[in-house]
Amino acid sequence: GIHLPPVSGIGGQSNYGAQSVVLSGGYEDDEDHGDWFLYTGSGGRDLSGNKRTNKAQSFDQMFEKFNEALRVSCRKGYPVRVVRSHKEKRSSYAPEDKVLRYDGIYRIEKCWRKVGNQGFKVCRYLFVRCDNDPAPWTSDEQGDRPRPLPVIPELKQATDITERKESSSWDYDEEEACWKWKTPPPPSRKRVTRGNAEDERRAKRAIRKGHNMSVKEKVLKGFSCLLCQKVMTLPLTTPCAHNFCKPCLEGAFAGQTFVRERTCLSGRTLRSQKNVMKCPSCQNDISEFLQNPQVNRELMGVIEKLQQRNEGDEDTMEESCKEEVADMEESSKERGAAMEESSDASPESVENDMPYPQAESSPKRACKRKKVDAGTPIDQKSKRTKKREEIDAGDDETSKIDNDGMENGISGEKPNVGDDLHDAPVVKGRAGSVSNREKTQEAVDEGNDSPSSPLHVRSEEDDFQ
Template identity: 35%
Template sequence: MRVKVKYTATEEINIFLTVENVRQMTATWLSKELDKELQPGRIMLIYCGKQLADSMKLFDYSVAHGDTFIAFIKHQIEEPANDDSMGEAADAPHPTAIEDDAPSGKAEDIAMEEDGDLPPLPNCDVCKNDSVKDCKSCGCTECGGKDDEEHTLSCDECGRFFHMRCLYPPLTIVPEEDWFCPDCFNKNEGVVEGEKTFGKSARKAKMPSATQTKSWGGGMACVGTTKKCTIVDKDYAGPIPGVHVGQSWRYRIHVSESGVHRPPVAGIAGKSSTPAVSIVLAAGYPEDEDHGDEFIYTGSGGYDLSGNKRTAKIQVFDQELTRQNLSLARACAAPINTDVGAEAADWRSSSPIRVCRSYKVAKKHPEFAPAEGVRYDGIYKIYKYRKERGHSGPYVWRFWFRRDDPEPVPWTPEGQLRAKELGLELYDPDGADADGRSHSLRKPTASSSVRVLPNAVLRELIRLDSANDRIWTEVLKATFSSESAFLEAVTERMFICAVCQELVQMPVTTPCGHNACAKCLCRSLNHSTDCPVCRASIEEMGDKERIMAGVNQNLVNIIMAMVPTYGKDWAIRPAITSVQRARRTGQPIVG
């Protein structure tokens, strides 16, 4: 039987009222109306198609004032207090159950609401509560029978009753979780529920990728960078401070984070308006030639990549001297010629280009390829470029590179010895599984850290910066995974502005030992005379105007020695004094 119960309290509804309280108040009211005791366990409350659990509160079901419940009353129950069919559903624990700490409501707050012609008492319009007559309205929806209540299920969505024997296929075990009738049950095919994963659909199973075993790099090309190189600008041409020839990374995304070659997929880093700054050799074109100190690099384009042709290996279009190809031409010290190409009169005056070799080069030139990952091989320069007919027929643009780097190449014994002395190892933050997948992109562990000692010139500049003795003492005592990590610590953590949280520009060091940009500190002192870090009074520590005007030139010189692009818009490089020149060259001090 179904009875609608409506909350009709005149005061604001207590949303923390428990379902058990509502069930008890409903049973109390019905017992008075029926003039016989009705156990709360015989009442099942339904709200918005869901059976309410005793351990929950109305708040958990988003019940608002004036909402309506549906109450089902079980008949022919010999032991109402131990009603299994009702008790298991009503008393089932809920994963988000909250302990009841709210006062229970009053029975007077629950009232019956008439539904059309229904009398206020529980009633069935079809069979008039005839316990013998079959009725699909209050009995089994399939056969209409009212027997075998222990094996009768109620749909958690529509509330109709079904004998387990009348279902197709028949059920032999009472479901422990929510159960839905065939009309309310939906198959969630292709839908991820909780921690479940997608299964192979019929269409996916027919695709070539369903049976492919090739490793595509573990999807590392599209994971996204976790940091950005701040040591140099994006378009900086030349070697990256702290990165030596022979340094290697397992994945291209790590090369991007280091700043050596920023595009995670493209082989050329450059745009049509500026010269290219770096490339990656991966033997992607049949026209490529590699001779170590010199190589011929084929430009980009010419493949039909429409639709599902991303792996096309036959060139169908002529390459054009645009975009990345034009950036390579601009790096050559020769006039731009879009018809046939050009050659530099002085190739050393060409723009420097950082060159990396991928392990894929081993397909054609294993003697120059790294064993795994991507390796930085130094600075090369373009001395000519030509438009020639390619192997597939269409024209390609070819660029001739020549090495111009004082560090030894990594495939020679000298280069291998230098890499060993510098402790250059494959950068692989988390290791890789057998299929090439990396777990994450965390930094190397402390066990791989070493102490990085600056050169003699930099140590002398650090000694002169007495205002930051505390910071430099901490930096020089620390250990880092590489020289690049040392530079990152200085430029990204130790000497950031206390106001703008960027590398200090025109740095001012306060008497209390904190650094800030001159403009940022000026704006801060307009509102308060305290240090923006330690809140110490700057006026009490000295002349405020003198402190604000005192740019720490020693710190400027140190950062300029570390970061080639630092202060290029505002810094004035001071002349080297006779004392500094003598200390650097070892000559006696004059004057």
């Protein structure tokens, strides 16, 4: 952003210089003239306790911290971003709306110390605008040009005056007619990672995982000892309602006695005095509690249950991850084996494996069987192949039935071989016509595919369908 600190009016570091300032009317010594202004440094006010702001100055300002950062920028000639706030009521260049307005690049030409309006010394800085873009309060289309420095009367009584003796890092280039860096800008203090991008992503994931703790882990963190900052073991609850581990609390008072023996100057023994043992978190005396400390069983039970549930969740997560990896490996192996077998098999062997009824079945039925075969393991395919061979053998035997068997099989009392047998003619003689036999044979073959056919063998495939 333009200005990083959320409260301070100066953004920078004492060893590297300042990057930005905000004109917000915090000091009554400020003077704003638009293209140049006199800025007062920070400090000199009592902000002890809970005070965020204090208008009254109580001691002198020094060139340290943020004030020193501005002086480094003055010596090096670094550009400084300037932001004006609507809170600056004394300036006619401040924005009218309640906003913070960026007004461009300025350069610190001089800095000094002088006695301020409240009687204490303040640090003063002369800012002069040097931006390639025009100021927001002007109608100019071009940026700033080098201009002579204004006359500052207060410099006559000033002390610790600092002026730039070397060439400025940010200066005007006559050839290009613009302000630019004459020397390389100072290196950024932001950490730059030049490692592998994948390693950086993994590190970010690990950090994110550490932040996204589970609810149980957060609850367990609330049961931490106030001394060792770890989950309590053998928790003790003091009368002042503070929780500690028993070893930690006893170790804090190791070597101390509960009673102190006293003697007078003559050597006579006086009445013993009780030693005061203060709680590590407050000023209450817990010496009587330490004489016979009792472990808080209820609190210990809650901690143990949370720890067991947390460990159980981690174990189940690890087991589920291992099972998923194993399933993926097995499925990949089965797919590879199935692809190898399908590539090695010839078209003739595939045709021989197909049973006779399926060869003449409808296209929809064939598509369904292909889907089932593609989604079933190889062992089940071998079993089905055997069953289909048995069906083929049964079809060959039925084709060898003589005319008597054909007559008896077709003209029986249970003609539910198929829907087409109801319309087939019944052969009454031993020497029937050839046309009738062919029609009957076709009806039998077509009836083999129906579930009510006596030649139909029920398989796992039919159960699936």
